[in-house]
Amino acid sequence: MRVLFTVFSLFAACYAYDAVLFSNQREIGGLPVEQLVKGATAEEPIVFIVNPDFTLGQFSVKANAYSAEPATDFLAKSVKNSNFHESQYFPHQIEASSAQVLTSSASYKSGAAIYILAGEEWTSMEQLAEELISKIDNSIGILTSTDAVYHESTNRVKRVATDEFDAASNSNSPSTGSPATGAFPFPLVLPPYNNTNLKVAPEANLTCLLYLEGVSVVVQQKNDKTLAYAAAFVPGSNLTYAYADGDVKCAKGTIGEFIFRLRLTLTQDIKGKQFNTDAFSMKSGDLIDVTLNITGDIFGYWQLSGATLHEAAITGTGAYKSAKSQEQTIGEVETRYSKINSVAGWALACGQTQAVFFPTDDQTVKIGIALVNTQIQTFNIRNPDAWLKAPHFTLQTEDCTGTFSAGSWMGIVSALVLIAGLIFGYVMLQSVQTMDRFDDPKQKQIVINVRE
Structure with a gap:
């Protein structure tokens, strides 16, 4: 009911x-x-x-x-x-x-x-x-x-607040050219409460947090009827981030839309590989600018429901093509397998999420972004104690990797099948009984007289 x-x-x-x-x-x-x-x-x-x-x-x-x-x-x-x-x-x-x-x-x-x-x-x-x-x-x-x-x-x-928000949104949109400040070292925390240069103070209506240590760039290329994949891990030591007002939007409560914009810049050249073969490259100074849209629903769940890749480009090597993606937005259908989801009151911790793929200027190529060593929650935890007054992550954390992997399940199911066969064979052997008589019951029984 x-x-x-x-x-x-x-x-x-x-x-x-x-x-x-x-x-x-x-x-x-x-x-x-x-x-x-x-x-x-x-x-x-x-x-x-x-x-x-x-x-x-x-x-x-x-x-x-x-x-x-x-x-x-x-x-x-x-x-x-x-x-x-x-x-x-x-x-x-x-x-x-x-x-x-x-x-x-x-x-x-x-x-x-x-x-x-x-x-x-x-x-x-x-x-x-x-x-x-x-x-x-x-x-x-x-x-x-x-x-x-x-x-x-x-x-x-309400109208004044809406006008102010719209103005802030427009001033931070890429089309206006409003600059983001800084080239700050990783790890990235949004809102950047830990960054003394930005001096972002916690507000009552900001109820979300994101932590990030790196990203992976995954390139998907369609060749005839097959899909080829190549990937490059980009650690935080090879990245800096910038921040502008409006890069974070937190809903008032656990129901609503939460937005995080990641303005990342490479500090070293990177190469993506397919197995041990070079497939693509990115240069120092290239941008990886992506916005994550997370939605909390009335059923108590939250998940990545959309994303926008503002800018990212790769240079192909060998059989791989060069491609560029600008202002490409995807929705819930494309992000449903990202594993970025949890329930209200719980944070998500993930060693590496599934890549979220965006279209490029080449229809056969897609650029995917995966978050590495990240933690996300749609609320803040505050403590009256002086040393814990800053917002921090909850201890109630869900890992994006389940307790059992696909290999674990295969081993468990295989073991159960073998054990079931062993038990069946044992029961069958236990049910084998010796015949009560070896002669034909229709014939006259053999009587052996024993004389003393």
């Missing part, structure tokens, strides 16, 4: 706004949100509790709907313990121009018919609700997204 509810929520979110309603005094079953808002009074006010990323899936995670553990979240417990509660969705924004918008407990004034408790993400939204919901008597609480409620102040803030 939970799976059906979650699947329904996923499709409903594409066409409507999710909402969770709860009240202790008033029966709200079957009453649409629009009707409740129109009938709101100072004696029975409506309290919208909103954040930009609210979905029913987010609420389900906070309510521990997918585990046997009881919910510890204040809002989840409030909904569960309320006398009346239900979920709804509506296709249009709710007009609430007369509402009192509260972004802190100090701004609260009694007497309004509609309140909007506006948080930047779930934590701030929950804190506001915990401080204020008990002060507003006889209220009907409505958990929903910021976009679902129209109010001049909240929409103006």
Whole structure:
């Protein structure tokens, strides 16, 4: 039932706004949100509790709907313990121009018919609700997204933030020529909190981390009906990285899109080989500029869902062709075998991921990029202790290499087959019995008289 509810929520979110309603005094079953808002009074006010990323899936995670553990979240417990509660969705924004918008407990004034408790993400939204919901008597609480409620102040803030983000994105796009700074040594950490030259400070809404020690460049070339592969390992000692504002985008929470841009520059010439034969080369100063798009879904999983190779070029040797790739974007179909995936609350550690291949200016050649000795997580860990205040990786880590490899499984299955055959043969031998009599039962039995 939970799976059906979650699947329904996923499709409903594409066409409507999710909402969770709860009240202790008033029966709200079957009453649409629009009707409740129109009938709101100072004696029975409506309290919208909103954040930009609210979905029913987010609420389900906070309510521990997918585990046997009881919910510890204040809002989840409030909904569960309320006398009346239900979920709804509506296709249009709710007009609430007369509402009192509260972004802190100090701004609260009694007497309004509609309140909007506006948080930047779930934590701030929950804190506001915990401080204020008990002060507003006889209220009907409505958990929903910021976009679902129209109010001049909240929409103006949203437009300004969007304009600033768009400006930042445009200034960092390759087409504008906005320069990235530095040629910093590896290992690479994004956001670069460990780089004292950049002085990037942790922010509340940055909830992801990436660590990288090197890459592998893999070239795929189609020859008639066969595919030929050549690869070159590029360690961190042969790379530097640059950084520009906007190279990292972290969602507020575990649901949403996470972006990491890797601006890598070779410091030495490298050669790619097919077995022991030279196949391609790259020169010192060449760029490997790639953006990774990671998506966290409402089911609690995150994975590499797309990537863009901004610039990379190879010079072919022998039978291999030269090729160049610029601003080539691939989607989920091309990245599904990369092994860059995990679950919410867990980091991914990988000695080397599968290569993600991008088209080039030659249709028979593709350039693939694999991450070497990398760790990725879609959240930050912070500790109040002074020596652990900086964001760091969690100890809950999943390795991209499974417990059993293909060879291990082959050995295990082969051993089980042999053991099964041995047991079958042993049982068959144990079932062999000696005949009770050796003569024909239809003939007269042989009687031997023994005289003393």
